[in-house]
Amino acid sequence: TKSFLCDGHTNSGTTDLTIAHTVSTAPTDTQVKTLSFWIKPVSIREQHVYNGSVGASDSTDSSERIYCSHNGEVAYQTRQSGSSVAVAYTAVADINDTAQWYNVVVSLNYDSSTAAADTLKIYVNGELQALDNSSGGSATLPAPGMTTEAYINKASTRQLIGTHPGFTSANSRSNCYLAEMYMVDGQALDASAFGVLDTSTNRWVPKAPATIKSTITGTGAGFGNCGFYLDFLDASDLGDDDSGNTRDFTESATIGTENQVADVPS
Numbered sequence: 001t002k003s004f005l006c007d008g009h010t011n012s013g014t015t016d017l018t019i020a021h022t023v024s025t026a027p028t029d030t031q032v033k034t035l036s037f038w039i040k041p042v043s044i045r046e047q048h049v050y051n052g053s054v055g056a057s058d059s060t061d062s063s064e065r066i067y068c069s070h071n072g073e074v075a076y077q078t079r080q081s082g083s084s085v086a087v088a089y090t091a092v093a094d095i096n097d098t099a100q101w102y103n104v105v106v107s108l109n110y111d112s113s114t115a116a117a118d119t120l121k122i123y124v125n126g127e128l129q130a131l132d133n134s135s136g137g138s139a140t141l142p143a144p145g146m147t148t149e150a151y152i153n154k155a156s157t158r159q160l161i162g163t164h165p166g167f168t169s170a171n172s173r174s175n176c177y178l179a180e181m182y183m184v185d186g187q188a189l190d191a192s193a194f195g196v197l198d199t200s201t202n203r204w205v206p207k208a209p210a211t212i213k214s215t216i217t218g219t220g221a222g223f224g225n226c227g228f229y230l231d232f233l234d235a236s237d238l239g240d241d242d243s244g245n246t247r248d249f250t251e252s253a254t255i256g257t258e259n260q261v262a263d264v265p266s
């Protein structure tokens with residue numbers, strides 16, 4: 001019933017939600033994870049939704065990122081010491097309407113037994129997307145068995161919502177609404193776990209949180225050690241985790257109750 005206005009591009013301060021740099025919990029499976037979120041852009045620009053990184057700067061950036069490009073494609077990227085290791089974009093620019101909410105599900109499974117073509121799947125509004133490198137070529141997917149660049153959910157690694165991992169200028173921060181954010185550690189789920197097609201309107205809509213949590217906890221390791229669910233219902237604690245893991249995020253000083261809004265995908 002609420003969303004988080006991630007307005008770092010227009011706010012003079014650094015507006016992001018951050019987990020403390022040292023995360024003591026080891027992941028259930030750093031190679032297998034799912035991030036689902038709803039996003040509505042305030043402006044069409046690069047939107048850094050979720051990043052795992054280790055003290056990244058402009059020249060030594062080591063990170064695993066999920067973001068929207070400047071013209072709307074959903075993107076996944078890993079970088080090591082400033083060099084790209086894997087990069088994939090949805091072949092069609094999807095997040096490009098400031099009047100619409102979109103559900104994005106990024107499903108990762110790059111353990112050594114996974115076929116290379118199945119290590120990354122991106123769904124937008126329930127539909128599995130074709131991937132490329134944003135220049136018409138083939139996407140470079142995470143390699144089966146990849147461990148070094150697995151920064152999302154990695155212990156002792158900062159996790160960021162709403163900002164580029166290595167830059168703090170306004171141009172590197174997001175300008176969008178975010179709602180219903182789920183991280184599942186140890187399971188690669190598809191979009192049907194989080195939404196359903198409303199046949200009366202032909203629109204993809206979110207499932208009830210109780211239904212989603214029941215689906216997650218009823219299979220595998222549930223949310224896993226590093227999973228979380230952010231519903232943004234507590235205006236004074238927007239980073240409160242409602243998964244049962246107490247995987248709370250800490251808001252930067254510039255985030256206030258005004259960053260909680262009633263504009264939601266339901």
